[in-house]
Every structure is written in C-alpha cells, then in structure tokens.
Amino acid sequence: MGLSAFxxxxxxxxxxxxxxxxxxxxxxxxxxxxxxxLFASGREGSGAAAALALALDGxxxxxxxxxxxxxxxxxxRLTGRPYRPGLPAALRRRVIHVVxxxxxxxxxxxxxxxxxxxxxxxxxxxxxxxxxxxxxxxRRLALAAEKYGVPLFLVRLDAARELSAARMRWQVRAAPxxxxxxxxxxxxxxxxxxxxxxxxxxxxxxxxxxDGAKLSARPSILRQAQDERGSGRAGEGREFPHIRSA
Amino acid sequence: MSLPPRRIMAIWLARLAVDRWxxxxxxxxxxxxxxxxxxxxxxxxxGLRIDAVNxxxxxxxxxxxxMLADARAVCAALRAVxxxxxxxxxxxxxxxxxxxxxxxxxxxxxxxxxxxxxxALAHLFGGEAQLLGDVEARMAVRELSVRTAIAPTAxxxxxxxxxxxxxxxxxxxxxxxxxxxxxxxxRLDPExxxxxxxxGLKRIGEVTGIGRDAFKRRFRKRVPSANPLLRLDQLLGRxxxxxxxxxxxxxxxxxxxxxxxxxxxxxxxxxxxxxxADMAHELESRGEGAxxxxxxxxxxxxxxxxxxxxxxxxxxxxxxxxxxxxxxxDDIDAGFGIELVRxxxxxxxxxxxxxADLDAGAEDHRTSLATCLDRLTVRLGPNAVRRPVLHAxxxxxxxxxxxxPLAPEPPSQEQLMFHARPLKLLDRAEKIAVLYATPDxxxxxxxxxxxxxxxxxxxxxxxxxxEWWREKGTxxxxxxxxxxxxxxxxxxxxxLGLIGDGRGGAxxxxxxxxxx
Numbered sequence: 157m158g159l160s161a162f163x164x165x166x167x168x169x170x171x172x173x174x175x176x177x178x179x180x181x182x183x184x185x186x187x188x189x190x191x192x193x194l195f196a197s198g199r200e201g202s203g204a205a206a207a208l209a210l211a212l213d214g215x216x217x218x219x220x221x222x223x224x225x226x227x228x229x230x231x232x233r234l235t236g237r238p239y240r241p242g243l244p245a246a247l248r249r250r251v252i253h254v255v256x257x258x259x260x261x262x263x264x265x266x267x268x269x270x271x272x273x274x275x276x277x278x279x280x281x282x283x284x285x286x287x288x289x290x291x292x293x294x295r296r297l298a299l300a301a302e303k304y305g306v307p308l309f310l311v312r313l314d315a316a317r318e319l320s321a322a323r324m325r326w327q328v329r330a331a332p333x334x335x336x337x338x339x340x341x342x343x344x345x346x347x348x349x350x351x352x353x354x355x356x357x358x359x360x361x362x363x364x365x366x367d368g369a370k371l372s373a374r375p376s377i378l379r380q381a382q383d384e385r386g387s388g389r390a391g392e393g394r395e396f397p398h399i400r401s402a
Numbered sequence: 403m404s405l406p407p408r409r410i411m412a413i414w415l416a417r418l419a420v421d422r423w424x425x426x427x428x429x430x431x432x433x434x435x436x437x438x439x440x441x442x443x444x445x446x447x448x449g450l451r452i453d454a455v456n457x458x459x460x461x462x463x464x465x466x467x468x469m470l471a472d473a474r475a476v477c478a479a480l481r482a483v484x485x486x487x488x489x490x491x492x493x494x495x496x497x498x499x500x501x502x503x504x505x506x507x508x509x510x511x512x513x514x515x516x517x518x519x520x521x522a523l524a525h526l527f528g529g530e531a532q533l534l535g536d537v538e539a540r541m542a543v544r545e546l547s548v549r550t551a552i553a554p555t556a557x558x559x560x561x562x563x564x565x566x567x568x569x570x571x572x573x574x575x576x577x578x579x580x581x582x583x584x585x586x587x588x589r590l591d592p593e594x595x596x597x598x599x600x601x602g603l604k605r606i607g608e609v610t611g612i613g614r615d616a617f618k619r620r621f622r623k624r625v626p627s628a629n630p631l632l633r634l635d636q637l638l639g640r641x642x643x644x645x646x647x648x649x650x651x652x653x654x655x656x657x658x659x660x661x662x663x664x665x666x667x668x669x670x671x672x673x674x675x676x677x678x679a680d681m682a683h684e685l686e687s688r689g690e691g692a693x694x695x696x697x698x699x700x701x702x703x704x705x706x707x708x709x710x711x712x713x714x715x716x717x718x719x720x721x722x723x724x725x726x727x728x729x730x731x732d733d734i735d736a737g738f739g740i741e742l743v744r745x746x747x748x749x750x751x752x753x754x755x756x757x758a759d760l761d762a763g764a765e766d767h768r769t770s771l772a773t774c775l776d777r778l779t780v781r782l783g784p785n786a787v788r789r790p791v792l793h794a795x796x797x798x799x800x801x802x803x804x805x806x807p808l809a810p811e812p813p814s815q816e817q818l819m820f821h822a823r824p825l826k827l828l829d830r831a832e833k834i835a836v837l838y839a840t841p842d843x844x845x846x847x848x849x850x851x852x853x854x855x856x857x858x859x860x861x862x863x864x865x866x867x868x869e870w871w872r873e874k875g876t877x878x879x880x881x882x883x884x885x886x887x888x889x890x891x892x893x894x895x896x897x898l899g900l901i902g903d904g905r906g907g908a909x910x911x912x913x914x915x916x917x918x
Binding site for chain 1: 496551768771773774775780785786787789791801802804807811824825826828841853859860862885886889915
C-alpha cells in the first residue's frame with residue numbers, strides 16, 4: 157500500500173474548507189444516526205423544539221416508530237413537561253416521556269433508547285453541567301447512536317460548552333418569527349437562530365431555522381452582513397444562498 | 403339404571419354488600435360504625451341512588467332503590483358510603499370457589515347468589531337438612547347472612563331461597579308447593595313483573611292456571627328473563643338450564659428448595675436465572691406470558707422478602723426476567739441464608755408461541771420496545787415512563803393525562819386546529835410581574851424569573867372559563883395570550899380573572915407554557 161493512498165499535508169490542512177455545508181433535508185445516512193448536542197437557554201422552549209424539528213427533518217416521511225423524550229428533574233423544573241396538544245402533529249401519538257431523577261438516569265435512558273430497535277430516535281434534556289455528563293458519557297452515547305443507528309439529540313439547558321464527543325454541536329436561541337399570513341400582530345410559527353459551532357464532516361455555520369411544513373434554513377443576517385462587507389471568508393457567503401429544502 | 407335425581411342448592415347472600423362493608427369496617431352487626439344508619443350508594447344518571455342499607459338504616463326508614471336525597475329527608479343522620487359492585491362480584495367469585503367444599507360444581511348467580519350442584523352427595527353431610535345447616539353455620543362464622551334451599555332445578559332452588567321458607571328442601575314431584583310463591587320468584591325482569599301485576603297474576607299457580615297459548619301470544623321474547631313461560635319451564639325442569647362452573651386457575655408457580663442456604667449474591671442470581679427458565683417453560687405450556695411476577699425469598703429464620711416486577715408487555719423471556727430481577731436484588735439482606743426461592747406469575751396474559759428469530763444473534767442484540775420500557779421502569783420506577791394522552795377538558799393542564807406507554811389510547815376528540823398550544827407546559831404556572839400593560843389589557847413589559855421581557859407581538863385573548871361542574875363557584879376565568887418578546891422568545895401567559903368580577907382582588911398574571 158503506497159503513501160499515495162493517504163491525503164497530503166496540504167489536503168489535510170484545508171480539509172475543513174472543502175467539507176460540505178449542512179442543510180435541512182439531508183439524507184439520513186449523512187447525518188441522521190448521530191449524536192447531536194443543542195445548547196439552549198432554560199428560559200425558552202427553543203432547545204427541545206429545535207431538537208424535535210431536526211429529528212423530524214432527519215426521520216423523513218414514513219417513520220412510524222416511537223420517540224423517547226427524557227428529561228432530568230432539573231430540566232423538567234426549568235422548562236416544563238411536553239404538552240401533547242402542542243407537539244408537532246407527526247409526533248403526538250408517538251412520544252414516550254421519561255422523567256429521570258438525576259442526569260445519570262437520563263443518560264441511562266438515552267443509551268437504552270439507542271439500543272432499542274423500536275425507537276426512531278430519542279431526545280434528552282439535561283440542565284447544567286452535571287458531573288455524570290463528562291466526555292466519557294458523551295462518547296458512550298455517540299458510539300451507541302452510531303452502532304445502532306438511532307439518532308440522539310441532547311438538549312443542554314444553561315450549560316457551558318464542555319468537551320464532548322457529540323458529532324454535531326449547536327447553539328440555539330429563539331429568533332423573531334416570520335409574520336403569519338393573516339394576523340400581523342400575532343406571533344408566527346417557530347423560528348430559531350442556530351449556530352453549528354462544531355461538527356464532524358460539516359463546516360460550521362449560522363442559520364435561521366424556520367419550522368414550516370418542513371424545516372428550512374437561511375443564513376443568519378449577521379453572517380450575511382459580514383459576508384457582504386467582505387470581511388473574513390467572503391467567498392463562502394455565496395455558496396449557500398437561501399437554501400430551502402425541496 | 404336411572405341416574406339419581408339432580409339436586410341444586412341455592413345460596414342467597416341476602417345482605418352481601420352490607421356484609422362486605424361491615425367486614426371492611428371491622429365491626430360486628432349492630433356495633434361500632436354499624437350502629438348508625440348507613441346507606442351504600444351508587445351514581446346513576448338521575449343522582450345518587452341507594453343500593454343497600456344496614457339494619458339501623460332500614461329501621462330509620464331508608465330503603466334500597468330510594469334516591470339518597472329522599473332517604474335523607476326521612477332520616478337526616480343517614481351516612482352515605484360508595485358501594486362497590488365490582489368488589490362484591492370479585493368476592494362472590496372467591497366465595498364460589500370456597501363453596502366447592504359442598505359440591506364440585508359451583509356457579510355464580512350474580513349479583514348476590516351461588517348455585518351448587520349437590521346431586522348424590524348430601525349423604526356425605528348426613529342428609530340435605532344437615533347440609534343446609536352446615537352451610538348456614540359456616541356462613542355465620544364468616545358473618546354473612548344467607549338463605550338456602552335445595553330443589554331439583556336451579557330455578558326452583560332460587561325461588562325457594564328468595565321467597566320460600568327458611569332452609570327449604572323440595573323433593574322431586576313436590577312441584578305443586580311452588581304454586582304458592584309470588585311471580586317474582588320466576589327471576590323475571592321488572593318490566594315483565596309489572597305487566598304480570600297489571601294482569602292481576604300474583605302467584606306462580608295463577609300463571610300455570612292460564613293456557614300456554616295466551617302467554618305465548620303476549621310474551622314473544624326468547625330471553626328467559628323476559629318470558630314467564632320459559633322461566634316456568636326451567637322451574638319445573640322441562641327446559642335444561644346449564645350451570646356455568648367456576649374454575650380456579652392457579653397462577654404459574656415455580657420454586658427451588660435449596661439444600662444449603664445461600665448467602666451470596668452470585669448464587670442467588672444463578673437460582674433466579676434457573677427459576678426464570680422454569681417459569682418460561684411453565685408459561686409456555688400454558689400459552690401465556692407474564693405481566694407481573696412475584697419473587698419470594700424465604701430465609702432460614704422464617705423471614706420472607708418479597709420483590710415484585712411489572713412488565714410492559716407479556717413476556718416469558720428468561721434472560722430478560724432474570725436481568726430485571728437482578729436490578730431489584732441489590733438490597734436483599736440474606737441473614738443466615740435463603741433456603742427457598744419461589745417465583746409466581748401473579749398476572750399473566752395469553753401469549754402465543756412465536757417463531758424465534760433465526761438470525762437473532764446476527765441482529766446486533768437490539769432490544770424490543772417492551773424490553774426497553776421494562777428496563778427503564780425497573781430502574782426509574784413505574785411512574786417515570788409514561789405517555790401523554792388527551793383528556794376531555796377545557797382547562798389546559800387537565801386536557802392531558804399520563805398513562806402507561808403500551809396501554810391502549812382512550813378514545814378522544816382530536817385537538818381543534820385553530821387552538822395554538824405551547825410545546826411545553828410548566829407543572830405549575832408561574833406568576834409574572836406585569837410592569838406596564840396596554841389599554842387592551844395585555845402586558846407590554848413583564849418580569850419572569852428575574853428577567854425582563856418586552857412584549858412585541860400578541861395574539862389573544864382566548865378565554866377559558868372554569869369548569870363549573872367541577873370547580874367551586876369562586877374559580878376565576880382565564881384569558882390566555884400567546885406572546886413573543888423582543889428577542890423572539892414565545893410564551894403562553896394568562897390573566898386569572900377580570901377586574902370587578904367579584905371573585906377576589908386585582909387579576910394576576912401567570913406564565914404557563916413555553917412555545918417552540
């Protein structure tokens with residue numbers, strides 16, 4: 157086996173620049189069966205909502221299996237319980253909710269969900285930076301998610317960005333919603349400002365996610381402004397003009 | 403050779419509901435709680451109706467079948483206790499099994515009777531009169547008041563137990579004595595009895611005195627309880643009336659007696675695994691799967707440690723059962739050793755034999771939903787793993803209930819499309835301090851959990867009135883608003899009450915839900 161099979165140093169150094177951009181509606185085998193982390197504030201429901209939207213985006217259309225939603229007690233106190241009338245219509249009949257007294261139990265439940273063939277995916281909510289959730293624990297989850305092919309989404313409420321083995325790490329916060337069609341004074345459908353700050357296989361980026369009939373993303377205004385000013389990586393801005401999934 | 407005549411014993415527990423209530427209270431007849439007038443009541447469409455009354459209540463004038471309000475007018479001191487028909491029936495079933503001491507074939511006669519086939523076995527008790535005496539004596543020990551009778555048919559025995567003399571015995575060929583009994587002894591529906599009374603027929607003898615054709619024209623129904631002729635034929639033995647026997651099904655039970663008492667965890671795990679394998683064989687031979695398993699550990703010093711396990715779906719997988727029990731055995735104190743381990747399937751459901759997965763080994767050991775839920779339940783407790791289901795209520799926090807994840811979903815009306823609801827609901831709505839409100843009534847600025855929110859967009863109000871049939875008259879209505887603040891965070895808030903609704907002071911504001 158010759159050395160030619162390996163990438164050269166030059167290729168390695170510019171690997172990130174050639175990595176594809178994340179976009180909604182990517183085929184599941186690209187990123188669906190991975191372990192993602194979403195950092196969000198405990199004062200809003202954006203974390204869990206964005207996790208659900210990303211999960212649904214990854215499932216595709218004909219997924220019928222149940223979804224496990226795990227909350228530890230602190231997260232439950234901070235942001236409340238799932239409310240069935242408000243859940244996305246595709247998930248209403250399929251959510252199984254688990255209350256874990258401690259973060260260890262929540263991690264156990266997530267790992268069991270990954271090992272189960274009857275779950276389409278699992279969503280965990282853990283508040284703060286508990287000791288149990290260290291790099292080893294996150295690596296366990298990442299390996300389990302990849303081995304068994306069950307996507308896991310872990311929402312970290314009011315947490316610091318510690319070392320983690322998550323394949324995609326997002327920072328999510330609420331964004332002003334697009335005005336609804338009929339009543340301009342009313343809040344519209346959900347929208348989030350999502351920053352993919354670390355990902356395996358994708359370039360980092362910032363988007364405004366819009367939870368319509370399907371998840372859609374447009375680059376965040378701040379990023380656009382930067383690109384238009386020509387500061388930093390000016391060329392990249394044109395690569396992802398207003399991506400809407402088909 | 404002719405068969406000996408059929409003999410049926412009817413046992414009527416005349417005061418079953420009151421007797422059971424007295425057992426629950428732990429008092430003798432006429433003492434303690436039974437000294438006051440007590441009525442057992444059930445809910446009907448027209449209000450609370452009395453199902454049974456104790457002796458003191460009867461003397462005070464209350465009668466079964468009265469409305470509770472009417473009975474209170476007669477006897478103001480009447481105490482109302484909820485009746486328990488399902489519990490009565492379960493008790494009757496157990497009693498029917500116990501009654502097999504008098505005959506091998508016992509049947510239920512709901513709501514408050516038993517029928518025992520005592521053909522050709524009365525001599526074991528010294529004759530039929532002694533048999534009836536034995537029944538009354540043993541029932542008296544259990545503090546149950548009974549009336550008994552023996553007759554050649556179930557219908558005649560029932561009639562004599564309810565309307566005949568005490569401890570009546572009807573020999574074959576003596577059916578003429580039944581003619582003096584009232585027509586109610588025919589076990590007919592109240593509507594049919596009403597018709598018979600209007601026709602002026604009060605005794606069974608008067609019914610037999612009229613031609614059959616006249617009856618046939620008037621009562622055409624094929625149901626025996628609506629047709630006096632069919633009942634009459636059953637009474638006289640012209641129509642067969644089979645008795646459906648009560649059969650006890652003992653729960654699957656396996657046990658290991660240990661020659662050497664075990665004191666170590668590894669050995670106990672080994673024994674539990676063996677028991678799980680035995681249990682799997684036992685359940686497989688019955689075509690069942692276990693839903694609840696009890697594990698009893700008998701210690702040398704006579705102490706018994708019990709551990710039970712409830713499963714999300716019927717299973718008989720020994721590895722799964724052993725693994726779940728292993729999580730429950732951590733805190734066992736073996737003392738001087740455990741000498742007997744017993745596993746019992748207290749609740750089993752039919753589970754057909756299934757083809758084993760041929761490539762199960764290649765299937766990378768992934769678990770099924772029920773297995774996964776069992777593991778979660780054993781570690782986190784039965785109330786930790788649940789599923790939200792809709793409930794018919796307007797109040798948002800009551801519109802959702804939680805149930806076991808694999809239980810069938812109750813029928814419900816689907817959510818209305820124009821109701822926008824938040825993704826998550828706080829367990830308890832949190833009070834917010836409104837700093838500045840618009841003239842329209844919704845807040846412009848409010849403080850929640852120490853942070854300031856400036857409201858930019860509002861939809862509302864959606865007015866939800868209190869459920870007057872459930873809540874007190876002073877409950878206040880709620881005006882819900884869906885809001886979005888300057889940072890795009892979306893919440894669901896409500897104002898409790900209106901200014902000047904006369905149900906408390908100034909209205910307060912609460913934040914109840916977080917939208918996505």
